[in-house]
Amino acid sequence: MVKVLIKGAGDLASGVAMAFHKSGFQVLMTEVEQPTVIRRSVAFANSIYEAKMEIEGVTGIHVTEENYADYLEKGNIGIIIDPVGAIKDKYKPDVIVDAILAKKNLGTKINNASIVIGCGPGFIAGEDCHLVIETKRGHYLGKIIEKGSAIKNSGVPGIVEGRGLERVLYSPVAGKVEHLKKLGDIVEQNDIILKVDGIPVKSPFKGVLRGLIVEGMLVPENMKIGDVDPRLFPEYCFTISEKAKAIGRAAVEGTLILGKEKGLFGVMKYE
Template sequence: MTAGMRPLVVLRGGGDLATGVAWRLQRAGFRIAILELAQPRVVRRAVSAAQAVFFGSHTVEGLRFVATASSHAAAFANGQPWAGIAQPTQTTTAAANVDSQESGAAVPVFIDEHFELQPALNAQVLIDARLKKRGIDTRLDMAPLVIGLGPGFVVGRHCHAVVETQRGHTLGRVYTTQGAAALADTGVPEAVAGHAGARVLRAPCNGEMLAQCEIGALLEPGAVVCTVAGQGVTAPFAGVLRGLMQSGLQVAAGEKIGDVDPRSNPAHCFMISDKALAVAGGALEAVLHASSQ
């Protein structure tokens, strides 16, 4: 890293919570890079950096995320010019070229499931924001400061700090005591305006998911939101389509593929959520606290 450069924070995952963290840390002066899957499984795509994988670039509340080849990782980490690329999943999308002047305001999104870019990026901070909850493969030795978001992470085993992601009195709280962990996953979706499990759309079977509605669409009960292998998935109540996986993905029976919000405010679909910002505040606190020690 060039002398005087801002610290680099790498986030594993580009979903809506990860994007909220990236947005807040970037505004606080940190450089950000995102690592994602080749076919991201995000539901709240409108506010997810992962969407850049499908379309070459994606902007969330003024912050532009750009799909970037792994070969540009070292250049980005060292403050040199780098360039985004258009992904083959959307051949009609123009390449998102990022020059040295613009790159400071854009965030690269690399396809890297197993953090193989660790040597090239040489990040000062690694945040695992994938919300895997189990099968954690992030390790303490991956960066000088490693932070885990949500359940499954244990301080001293996987990371140096854990940020609480469960709504309630402790949302956004930072745990740094050896052996500390976030609240366990309940397996029950958080209630929104009295709707909990019903607001989550799940695949009825294995197969290709094809969207029939756009995120932000107002839905009536029974409206077909998408199909999976030809089977319709319908809105359980009146509301707005808050999230839906990318059309064309192969999904598994029972997998979460969408989310209906009964508050029926389309604008909320395109804003970083209160929860994401609370978690982001915790992540920022963890970074600043560690740097002050």
């Protein structure tokens, strides 16, 4: 079986994992010890807190270096705490996809595996990876870049039904997070969604609470801790987004294209 290592296990990385898993690849993901993911209902990173996470019928298990192979052989996606991706030396993946979405390269190198793919800005195809996948919303979302980089980060969230930066919730102060609402709730403008160190964080408009950082986390001031979706469809909170699907499918396609060129995975190259 072809082995894939995905760095990061947030909602977009989870879309990548789903695409590879459904296409018959074996998938192991890496995460930090305390993930700050907010779209936890569609992120395998949440398994770090809850031991396992099911998304659209696929199970992700929080694994260790000692037991990951057993869970992968049973058809699960494994999520291991490994901030630097050191497990690659033992796992020996055929494909590495850096989907941390840090807007910069945190250490991925083109010689880490037979195929190395970087998602979003911060990577240069042909230098630190073989391919780059465009992650910016719009016409080029999911574009497979064989030379050069993705569009630079604008610092402004994508527009959803006219809402951009105001969709995102930030911590007003440093402190401990306390939930008053849960993921999938429909909230009204000025509803208190959560508190940080006792300070309320209110909904900017009527919408669905799509992102909410894990309760009890200690966060610094001005950290992204949630987001509100102006579309009133709670089910969107529990299924892989169109953006994550586009990025995931592009990563699989890119893998097969390179597999054909390199004579890997039994992919036919027609003369």
